[in-house]
Amino acid sequence: MKQPETERFSSPEELAQHLLVLDLLAREGNISQRALGIRVGLAPTRVNRLIRELVGEGRVEVEDSARPYSYRLTARGQVYRRRLSLEHDQSVVQSFRAIQAYIARRLQELRAEGPRRRVPFGAGRIMEVTLPLARGLDLEVVGIVDDDDARQGQRRGGLVGPALREKSGRCAATRSSLPPSGTRSTS
Structure with missing residues (x-):
């Protein structure tokens, strides 16, 4: 059975950074990797590696006739972006529910104190x-x-x-x- 591609993320933050990169590439394809890194909070080497991964997976195309390079999400990249967006939204809701449950437990402890x-x-x-x-x-x-x-x-x-x-x-x-x-x- 094939595992979902998004399970490779080690943390919700990594998923969010990946999604932010895809969102910026979709909106502002003509952006330098340096500017992309600054906006997303990633080191230039990480941005470069991420762009190469996305290109290698057929999710992003690079037009190198312009400086900075121009990036465009492919149809596959757009589907991937939507899937990551859904997973990110589900992760946020799950985190919110966990926080609610923690607060409710803590309040029950306070109530029991008197x-x-x-x-x-x-x-x-x-x-x-x-x-x-x-x-x-x-x-x-x-x-x-x-x-x-x-x-x-x-x-x-x-x-x-x-x-x-x-x-x-x-x-x-x-x-x-x-x-x-x-x-x-x-x-």
């Missing part, structure tokens, strides 16, 4: 996943602590600043715009 009211650290993208999971476990997020000045005072999952600064450090806390249920607001 207090239902929590103030997590970090108002970034992970908080977008954490807040709905916490609410589903009946954990009440009453504020968020974050040391990024750009996030201070922003609305995150219904939570807002103003930032409350401590004299001793850069850490700032945000508090809920609504008082917790069953309590009176002091503001």
Whole structure:
């Protein structure tokens, strides 16, 4: 039984780099290997080896009458690019689900520890996943602590600043715009 060609990638990053090269060649065929390497974050030797592999596999054609060389994806290369794109998308979704599962397990551990009211650290993208999971476990997020000045005072999952600064450090806390249920607001 023939194994899928994409199993040769040693990591999701390698798959993504390969896909980025194919995408750039499809959009901007007249690009130097040096510029390609800079845009994708690969060493020039790796770009050269990758281009030679793609040419050898019949996925890319090279027109060497121009400087820099002009690259064009063949029909086979276009099919390969679509297949890698699908695999990359599936990998991203799988990673997202793994992160969700990890966060859910961690929140269940916190719930078992006792207090239902929590103030997590970090108002970034992970908080977008954490807040709905916490609410589903009946954990009440009453504020968020974050040391990024750009996030201070922003609305995150219904939570807002103003930032409350401590004299001793850069850490700032945000508090809920609504008082917790069953309590009176002091503001």
